[in-house]
Amino acid sequence: MTAMLSELDQRVASALQVDGRAGPGRIADALGVSARTVARSLTRLAGTVRVVRVPDARHGLRGATLLRVRVLRGRVEVLADALAKRPEVLFVDVLAGGEEISAVALGGTPPLPTGQAVTAVQALAVMHVFSDAADWRTGLLTADEVGALTPPPATAEHTPDRLDLLILDALTDDARTGPAELAAAVGAPESTTRRRVDRLAAAGLVRTCVVADPRAFGFHVDANVWLTVPPGRLDELGKALARNTSVHGVLATTGATNLMAAVFCRDLPDLYRFVTGLTDVPAAEVTVVGSAVKRAGKRHSP
Numbered sequence: 229m230t231a232m233l234s235e236l237d238q239r240v241a242s243a244l245q246v247d248g249r250a251g252p253g254r255i256a257d258a259l260g261v262s263a264r265t266v267a268r269s270l271t272r273l274a275g276t277v278r279v280v281r282v283p284d285a286r287h288g289l290r291g292a293t294l295l296r297v298r299v300l301r302g303r304v305e306v307l308a309d310a311l312a313k314r315p316e317v318l319f320v321d322v323l324a325g326g327e328e329i330s331a332v333a334l335g336g337t338p339p340l341p342t343g344q345a346v347t348a349v350q351a352l353a354v355m356h357v358f359s360d361a362a363d364w365r366t367g368l369l370t371a372d373e374v375g376a377l378t379p380p381p382a383t384a385e386h387t388p389d390r391l392d393l394l395i396l397d398a399l400t401d402d403a404r405t406g407p408a409e410l411a412a413a414v415g416a417p418e419s420t421t422r423r424r425v426d427r428l429a430a431a432g433l434v435r436t437c438v439v440a441d442p443r444a445f446g447f448h449v450d451a452n453v454w455l456t457v458p459p460g461r462l463d464e465l466g467k468a469l470a471r472n473t474s475v476h477g478v479l480a481t482t483g484a485t486n487l488m489a490a491v492f493c494r495d496l497p498d499l500y501r502f503v504t505g506l507t508d509v510p511a512a513e514v515t516v517v518g519s520a521v522k523r524a525g526k527r528h529s530p
Contacts, residue, residue, distance in 0.1 A: 248436025
């Protein structure tokens with residue numbers, strides 16, 4: 229069972245949500261603690277919190293498909309693991325009950341096994357991304373602390389060359405990789421690697437995301453809420469949900485349910501309050517995530 233982090237460790241992890249590559253000194257200045265205290269916290273967090281690089285979802289999820297796959301009981305883990313190993317599949321959740329998988333894939337529906345294991349497939353095209361996992365914040369930091377940690381906005385466009393792509397690939401699995409280790413990984417001098425990372429960051433290409441079990445922050449319910457929204461309210465409601473601190477992803481899709489919100493709640497009563505707060509929505513289906521098999525980054529859970 230995942231243990232809940234201390235208040236300090238939660239705040240340090242929250243700082244990484246704002247800037248996943250921030251060093252101990254910068255985090256310490258923002259939070260008003262010592263750099264040594266932050267360094268110790270980062271060491272403790274190493275086994276719980278992972279920082280990865282992700283593309284801007286508004287561009288990186290173009291052509292994405294949101295899948296709902298019904299599977300015979302007893303076969304769901306095998307299929308979920310197979311989907312998680314595919315590089316074009318970005319997220320894989322097994323929903324509570326063990327008979328349905330929810331996944332996000334690039335380039336359409338990935339190959340699924342034929343036969344009786346898969347009983348039904350819904351493939352919903354992602355029309356618009358209002359927010360994704362990298363946008364989620366715990367809400368534990370003040371506005372001033374967030375402002376002190378927020379990286380400067382992108383100032384220039386840049387088309388990555390081969391070395392840049394190697395650097396971005398190395399950061400995808402561990403966005404906090406240090407300059408020396410990163411230089412060794414890409415086979416370039418450390419000074420060159422530092423300059424390249426700075427240029428990529430200035431172009432907005434080093435976007436980070438904290439990946440952690442939400443139970444470490446006290447959120448024990450991970451749910452997907454599938455909404456049927458009048459077309460004229462889709463943009464308004466999608467933007468409103470993206471601002472909600474419970475929400476860690478909002479997608480507008482094709483299909484009868486045209487808006488999907490992924491939410492973290494502290495318990496089922498908290499989820500109930502979230503759902504009953506959705507006014508003027510004709511229909512909503514709520515599914516609870518039983519296990520998160522794959523989240524942002526290249527790795528997947530065993």
